[in-house]
Amino acid sequence: MAELGCPQEYRAVVHWRGGARPFTSPAVSSLVEVGWNRTLNDTAEATVRIAKGQAGEECCGLLGMVEPYAHELTLYRDTELVWQGPVTRTVESRAGFTVEARDMTEWLARTVNITALRYVSTNPAAPQRRGPVQQIAQTIIRLNMETGAFASAPDWASMLAYIVRQDDPVATSFEKDGSDDASAWIVPILQILDDELVPRGLEYTTVGRSLVLGRPQTTGDPAQARLTLDHIAGDVQIIRDGPSGATLVWVTNQSDQEISNTQFGVSGVVSQVYGRLDTLVRTQAEGLTAYDLWQLARASYNGRYPVPTSLSIPQGSSLAATAPVSMRQLVPGVRLDVTATGMCSSVTQPYRLSDVDVEWTDTAGEEVGISLIPIGEPYTGAPP
Numbered sequence: 485m486a487e488l489g490c491p492q493e494y495r496a497v498v499h500w501r502g503g504a505r506p507f508t509s510p511a512v513s514s515l516v517e518v519g520w521n522r523t524l525n526d527t528a529e530a531t532v533r534i535a536k537g538q539a540g541e542e543c544c545g546l547l548g549m550v551e552p553y554a555h556e557l558t559l560y561r562d563t564e565l566v567w568q569g570p571v572t573r574t575v576e577s578r579a580g581f582t583v584e585a586r587d588m589t590e591w592l593a594r595t596v597n598i599t600a601l602r603y604v605s606t607n608p609a610a611p612q613r614r615g616p617v618q619q620i621a622q623t624i625i626r627l628n629m630e631t632g633a634f635a636s637a638p639d640w641a642s643m644l645a646y647i648v649r650q651d652d653p654v655a656t657s658f659e660k661d662g663s664d665d666a667s668a669w670i671v672p673i674l675q676i677l678d679d680e681l682v683p684r685g686l687e688y689t690t691v692g693r694s695l696v697l698g699r700p701q702t703t704g705d706p707a708q709a710r711l712t713l714d715h716i717a718g719d720v721q722i723i724r725d726g727p728s729g730a731t732l733v734w735v736t737n738q739s740d741q742e743i744s745n746t747q748f749g750v751s752g753v754v755s756q757v758y759g760r761l762d763t764l765v766r767t768q769a770e771g772l773t774a775y776d777l778w779q780l781a782r783a784s785y786n787g788r789y790p791v792p793t794s795l796s797i798p799q800g801s802s803l804a805a806t807a808p809v810s811m812r813q814l815v816p817g818v819r820l821d822v823t824a825t826g827m828c829s830s831v832t833q834p835y836r837l838s839d840v841d842v843e844w845t846d847t848a849g850e851e852v853g854i855s856l857i858p859i860g861e862p863y864t865g866a867p868p
Contacts (some may be wrong), residue, residue, distance in 0.1 A: 718801025
C-alpha cells in the first residue's frame with residue numbers, strides 16, 4: 485500500500501531552461517526552507533531559502549548568476565522530482581538567498597497566441613477540428629510553440645513532450661476568430677485556457693515538468709486513495725455550501741441591456757429533495773450556438789448537485805505520514821474518498837483534490853496540506 489511517509493531531505497537544483505542541464509545545486513545542509521504547491525486551473529509556485537554561510541563561496545557566486553526565465557528550479561523530495569518550473573525572481577540578503585519560481589503554466593502565461601482559434605471542422609485529418617476540449621488545448625499550445633516566426637526555437641520551453649491528456653468523451657466546438665473567420669485572438673495562451681476552455685470542461689495542473697490536461701472526475705472514476713480522519717493531523721472543516729448548489733444551471737449570452745436575438749443553454753434536473761434550484765451564468769462570448777451554451781452549462785453543473793459538502797484541512801493541520809497515498813498520487817483533480825466519523829456531519833464521500841501545499845524547514849520537517857472539493861453527479865442529458 486502506498487504511504488505518504490516523511491522525506492529524509494529536500495534538494496533544490498537550478499537547471500537551464502528546459503530542465504535537462506544543471507546549473508547549480510546548493511548543498512542540502514544550506515537549505516533552510518522549501519515551499520511548493522500544486523493547484524487546479526491556476527499557476528503553482530515554489531520558494532527555496534538558502535543560508536549563504538552553509539552554501540559556500542562557489543555556490544554563492546553561481547546563485548548570484550541565476551537569471552529569471554533563463555533558469556528553472558527543480559525540487560526533489562528525497563529522490564523523487566516533485567516540482568519544476570521557471571525561476572521568476574531572486575532575492576539576496578546578507579545572510580540568505582531566496583529563489584522564487586512558478587510552474588510550467590508560466591510559459592503559457594508568457595506566450596501570446598498568434599493562431600486563429602477555429603475548432604469547428606469535423607474532418608478527422610484537419611489539425612484544427614472539433615473534439616475533446618483537452619485535444620483543442622494541446623493543439624493551441626503546440627501550434628504556438630512549434631511554429632511561427634516568433635519562436636526562438638521549436639518548443640523553446642520544452643513542454644510538448646510532457647503534456648498528458650485525459651479526454652472528455654464529449655466533443656467540443658470552439659471558435660474565437662473574428663467576423664472574418666481568420667483573425668487571431670491576441671492574448672496569452674493561459675488566458676485562452678482560463679476564459680474559454682476551462683468553462684467548457686478543461687482542467688489543468690502540473691506535476692513536475694508534466695502539464696496535465698484533464699477533465700473533472702466523476703463518481704465513475706476510481707479513487708486514488710481512501711482516507712479517514714485518522715490520516716489527518718490536526719483540525720478539519722466540513723462545509724455544506726448551499727449557495728454553490730444547483731439542480732438546474734442556465735447559461736445565456738443575454739445582457740441586462742440587450743435581450744433580443746440571444747440564446748440560453750440549460751443542464752440538470754428538478755430534484756425531489758431540493759425542488760428547483762437554479763444558477764444563472766452569463767457569458768460575454770460572441771458567436772455561441774445553442775450547443776456551445778449547453779456545453780458551458782454542462783461543465784458548470786459538475787459538483788453542484790447534490791449540494792456540495794467540501795472538506796478542508798486548515799492551516800496548521802496536515803496529512804499524517806501514515807496517509808495511504810503517495811506524493812506521486814497527489815495530483816490536483818484526482819478522486820480521493822474520505823470517511824469522516826465522530827463528527828456531527830459524518831460523511832463518506834468522494835472528493836476531488838484541488839490543492840496541495842507543502843512546507844518544509846530544516847527544523848520542523850514537512851507539512852502537507854490538501855483541499856478537497858466534492859464530486860457531484862455528472863450531467864448525462866443529451867445535447868440540443
